[in-house]
Amino acid sequence: MQEKTKQAGLARKVSVLGAGAWGTAVAMALARRHDVLLWGRNAAALQAMATARENTYLPGHVFPDRLHVAADFEAALAHVAAPGSLLIAACPVAGLRPLLQSLKGRAIPNVVWLCKGFEYDTGLLPHQIVREVLGDAVAGGALSGPSFAQEVAKGLPCALTIASASAELRALVVETAHGGNMRVYSSEDLVGVEVGGAVKNILAIATGAADGLGLGLNARAALITRGLAEITRLGVALGGQTETFMGLTGMGDLILTCTGDLSRNRRVGLGLAQGKALEVIVQELGHVAEGVPCAKAVRELSARLGVEMPITNAVAGVLFDGDQPQAMVARLLSRDPRGE
Ligand SMILES: NC(=O)C1=CN([C@@H]2O[C@H](COP(=O)(O)OP(=O)(O)OC[C@H]3O[C@@H](n4cnc5c(N)ncnc54)[C@H](OP(=O)(O)O)[C@@H]3O)[C@@H](O)[C@H]2O)C=CC1
Ligand SMILES: O=C(CO)COP(=O)(O)O
Numbered sequence: 387m388q389e390k391t392k393q394a395g396l397a398r399k400v401s402v403l404g405a406g407a408w409g410t411a412v413a414m415a416l417a418r419r420h421d422v423l424l425w426g427r428n429a430a431a432l433q434a435m436a437t438a439r440e441n442t443y444l445p446g447h448v449f450p451d452r453l454h455v456a457a458d459f460e461a462a463l464a465h466v467a468a469p470g471s472l473l474i475a476a477c478p479v480a481g482l483r484p485l486l487q488s489l490k491g492r493a494i495p496n497v498v499w500l501c502k503g504f505e506y507d508t509g510l511l512p513h514q515i516v517r518e519v520l521g522d523a524v525a526g527g528a529l530s531g532p533s534f535a536q537e538v539a540k541g542l543p544c545a546l547t548i549a550s551a552s553a554e555l556r557a558l559v560v561e562t563a564h565g566g567n568m569r570v571y572s573s574e575d576l577v578g579v580e581v582g583g584a585v586k587n588i589l590a591i592a593t594g595a596a597d598g599l600g601l602g603l604n605a606r607a608a609l610i611t612r613g614l615a616e617i618t619r620l621g622v623a624l625g626g627q628t629e630t631f632m633g634l635t636g637m638g639d640l641i642l643t644c645t646g647d648l649s650r651n652r653r654v655g656l657g658l659a660q661g662k663a664l665e666v667i668v669q670e671l672g673h674v675a676e677g678v679p680c681a682k683a684v685r686e687l688s689a690r691l692g693v694e695m696p697i698t699n700a701v702a703g704v705l706f707d708g709d710q711p712q713a714m715v716a717r718l719l720s721r722d723p724r725g726e
Contacts, residue, residue, distance in 0.1 A: 398562050399421050400423070401424075401456070402423070403462060403474065404476030404481070405424050407673060409476025410444050411447075413476075414538070417452040420452065421452055423466075424454070425458075425461075463492060471495070472498060473489075474499070475499040475500065480674075486519040489519075496526070498526065499513075506682060507683075509683045511577065511580045513577075513580060525552040525554060525555040526552075527550025528550070528583070531634040532638040534642070542567060543568075543569075546568065547570070548571075573630065573633075575627045581617060581621035583635055585621075586617065586636075587677030588701050589644055589677075590649050593613075594656040595656070597656065598656040598660060599711060606644070613697055614637055620691070658704055685699055700718055
């Protein structure tokens with residue numbers, strides 16, 4: 387522990403690939419102690435960020451001095467070429483595969499990803515996409531947990547978990563990110579951590595819809611609790627450990643996202659309850675809502691695995707089959723009684 391505290395002072399090189407709300411917030415948090423390059427796919431937006439020293443995805447949060455904006459992808463990679471540096475993939479799940487493909491064949495020692503979801507077409511978790519594209523030679527891990535970008539950008543406290551099979555990668559991420567108002571725990575349960583982060587977004591849509599319909603706090607608590615049972619069933623079927631789902635990346639992130647109005651996924655549910663079309667809601671958000679593609683991927687995956695996920699199926703029915711949110715509630719309430 388003493389060793390960790392000593393090393394926490396070491397300045398490291400970090401490149402964050404993806405300049406949305408979360409990539410930017412993480413880059414800002416790390417730039418309080420490290421030299422950080424933030425790269426995004428939109429060169430004009432990067433130019434505006436470099437001038438304004440803030441990102442329109444996170445208005446009002448001024449970049450620390452050690453955060454530099456890089457429009458040049460090669461420069462972002464060169465920045466983290468030395469051992470002990472960290473490359474952070476901060477795009478949505480939909481962008482992970484193409485981003486990794488552009489890293490193929492490069493000398494990338496350590497990769498951490500922040501996205502939460504299953505890939506829409508394949509039903510794969512992020513670590514499976516990483517393995518498919520980059521192989522096993524690259525040490526990688528998922529950084530996840532209850533963390534709204536706006537709060538992290540403000541420097542408010544939060545706790546995250548780095549999950550990886552590599553002890554060296556876990557130690558590097560803890561040394562780099564743990565400190566100040568950010569606590570970083572570590573876990574070997576990559577599957578459990580990724581499943582919790584993915585499925586809680588679907589459940590936040592359900593809870594937002596229930597709240598928007600005025601169904602009350604009892605219904606909200608029931609959805610969160612039964613949602614946790616759903617996350618756990620799927621996660622265990624995929625090889626995750628039950629206790630992971632009771633931690634930060636399971637119950638912690640589920641509670642945050644289902645109850646906090648900063649959640650984009652919860653806001654999708656609130657919009658559906660108002661009778662808005664999904665396209666309109668997504669356009670008004672101006673950010674990704676990972677629970678939407680994830681609901682489709684998880685509905686198919688759970689059917690394939692024979693895992694019961696009634697809330698997920700009800701959300702997917704509203705999102706993709708034209709079911710009304712009221713019908714979603716009726717469908718859940720009309721299920722046969724069973725043991726808890
Ligand atoms: N925001 C948060 O509080 C948290 C978010 N996360 C996760 O982090 C990931 C990123 O979220 P966040 O940054 O908030 O999202 P935002 O919607 O704020 O930003 C998305 C960013 O990704 C880019 N992008 C969008 N679609 C694609 C795509 N298909 N391929 C490549 N790049 C794409 C956008 O670029 P452009 O501007 O050019 O469209 C933008 O830079 C998500 O998986 C999310 O679940 C995790 C923890 C907290
Ligand atoms: O993952 C998040 C908080 O931990 C952010 O949730 P939303 O994507 O719903 O805003």
